[in-house]
Amino acid sequence: MNIAHRFTLIIEPLVDTSNDIKTIPSILQVIDCSGSAPCFQLLREWLRKCDQDHRECSRRKRYWPTRVILVGGSDPNKLKLQERANEKELEDYIVLSHCWGTPTDEEKERFCTTSKNYDDRVNEGFSYDDLPKTFQDAVRVTQELKKEYLWIDSLCIIQGDENDWENEAGLMEKVFASAYCTIAASSAPNWGVGFLKQNQSSQYIQIQDISGKQVNVCDFNKDVDEGPLNKRAWVLQERVLSCRTIHFSAEQTYWECGEGVRCENLTRLKCPTGRQYFVLDPNFPKRLTESGYDRTVDFVQYLFEKYSRCGLTNKSDRDTAISGLVKRIESALDTKGGYGVFRCFFSRLLLWKQSDEEKAALIDYKGRKVPSWSWMAYNGGIDFMSNSRLMAPNSEELQFDREALTVKVRQFKNCRPERYGILADSGRVGSVWFDTRANNRFKHCVVVGMRQDEKKDSQKTYYILIVKKKLQGEGYERLGVGEIEARYVSKEGNPGKLV
Structure with a gap:
């Protein structure tokens, strides 16, 4: 049975992604489906x-x-790079x-x-046959979706031209946020x-839900989130900013928009209520502005943690590859930011x-x-140690600046630090995590x-930068980060700059 036939006959079931299907009593049945290239009729229907x-x-x-590729001319094999014209005369474009x-x-x-x-x-112009296979596939999908224009970074940004790269990198946020839809080559490592x-022969697993209905199962997390594409740093920004995306995974094709995911x-x-709810926001970060302080800072920390674990060919792009998201959050929350910190969540993000x-x-960073x-000074993943019980110190002691922090530097009292523990005569009084090797x-x-819930000075715990x-x-x-009993930090301090 082909996909188009299934589309006309099957009533679409609903699966709540918050449930673990392993816990649902079910009857597993493998369904064989004839496979070929994705059914473009289905993609057009989704759109x-x-x-x-x-x-x-x-x-x-x-x-x-600034530039797009014309793929909808009279000859489908003849492509042309088109410079920006009068915006009112131009139609929708798709991005890869x-x-x-x-x-x-x-x-x-x-x-x-x-x-x-x-x-x-x-x-x-240039020929379709002169493109690598991933680009050819993107051209074909664009044509099948009845759109004439396609944007691909390596074709629409002049490679080797530093001035053009700097200009276009700053516009990436607008390119993806304004596209008609995004094609995600989720299964292609290059x-x-x-x-x-x-x-390709596809096999769908079907389960019987609690009501007795047969439900087809798809593993979006495995197919998309854990696929090769979403391990790249630039792609996180592209995905969050896209209003809707068609993911071409190794197993099947997915549609993702503000209403959820279709397989x-x-x-x-169904659209989840957790962090993924903000990722699916077609007008990111509108949903963040309506979510309250705790959920917003939790998502920002999640976003930075996820981004820090993604790969970059050029490590010095670490601050650039997420700059579009940062600008959007700055504007929506009416705050200032830089290098992985926003003023409105200052203490938590340090x-x-x-x-x-x-x-x-x-x-x-080449100068x-x-x-x-x-955290952008280093390669590799990060975790945030703060929680919702964190209370910031007096704002006069900690002031935000992009290049340096105006801080009050305090001395430790009687402590003998080890690599992971801060020791006093009474025993271990805190912990520390160093940014570099033993310091x-x-x-x-x-x-x-x-911590907000600790009233007495003798019981307070400080979160500190070493x-x-x-x-x-x-x-x-900065040498590292830690937590320590407040009585082991001097009450006095001298103003200084942390750079």
Whole structure:
């Protein structure tokens, strides 16, 4: 039975993704389905229904990229790079989110738009046959969805031109947020593999739910979230900013929009109420502005933790590859931010620690300075140690600045630090996590917050940044983060700069 036939006959069941299907009494049955390239009729129906019924998903700001690829000409094999024209005269465009892989210099020269071939691609055009397989598949999907314009980063940004790259990187937020929809090559580890699987035999697992109905099962987390594409740092921003996305996974095709997720097997996953609810926001971060302080800061911490674990070909892009999301959050929450910290969540976002067992190396930003208090200074994943019980100290003691923090630096009292524990005569009184390898000589800290439910000074716990004076120049630099009983930190302190 082909997918189109299933679409006309099967009443779409509803699956709540908050349930673990292992706990539901079920009868498992494997259903064989004839497989080929995804049914474009189904994709068009998903788009039509979203356009018609999902008001929030279709409310996009009118914007056009600097360049797009014309794929809807009279000859489907003839493509053309088109520069921005009068925006009122231009139609919808689709964007591709994909993994580059590790192309050779020869492949970059052959496939990418460069200063050498730019004029030819604008004036004469180029051939569909001259593109790598992933790009060819994106062209085909765009044409099948009856759209004429497609945006692909390596074709629409002039590669090797630093000025063009800096300009276009700053516009990436608008490119993805304003697109008609995003094509996600979720199964393709590089641009040469492609994502439309020909003659692939699909198998759907069906379970019997509590009411006795037969429900098709799809594993969106495994197929999409754990796929090769979503392990890339740039893709997190692309996915969150996209108003709707078609994910082409190795197992089946998924539709994702503000109303939830639809599967190729005609199962619909209800929009979750947790962190994923904000990821699916077609007008990100509108839902954050309506969620309250605790849920918002929890999502921001989740976003940064997830992003920090994603891979980057160029490590120095760590601050750039999420800049579009940061700008959006800044604007929506009417706050300022920089290097992984927002002023409105200042104390909570300073309390990060590296999640890798091996301490990550500092990133070479090629002349650009990243403050020592920022997790963006290091490669590798992070976790935040603060919780909802954190209360910030006096705002006069901790003031936000993009380059340096104006802080009150305090001394430890009688403590003998080890690598993971802070010891006093009475025993262990705190813990510390260092940013680099054993750095156990310190005597200064900055109090970032304390637990709200502790009233007596003798019982208070401080959340602190471990700092030391810079060897050269003024100010202090961060060594790590920790927590300690308040009575072991001096009440007095001297103002300083943490840089």
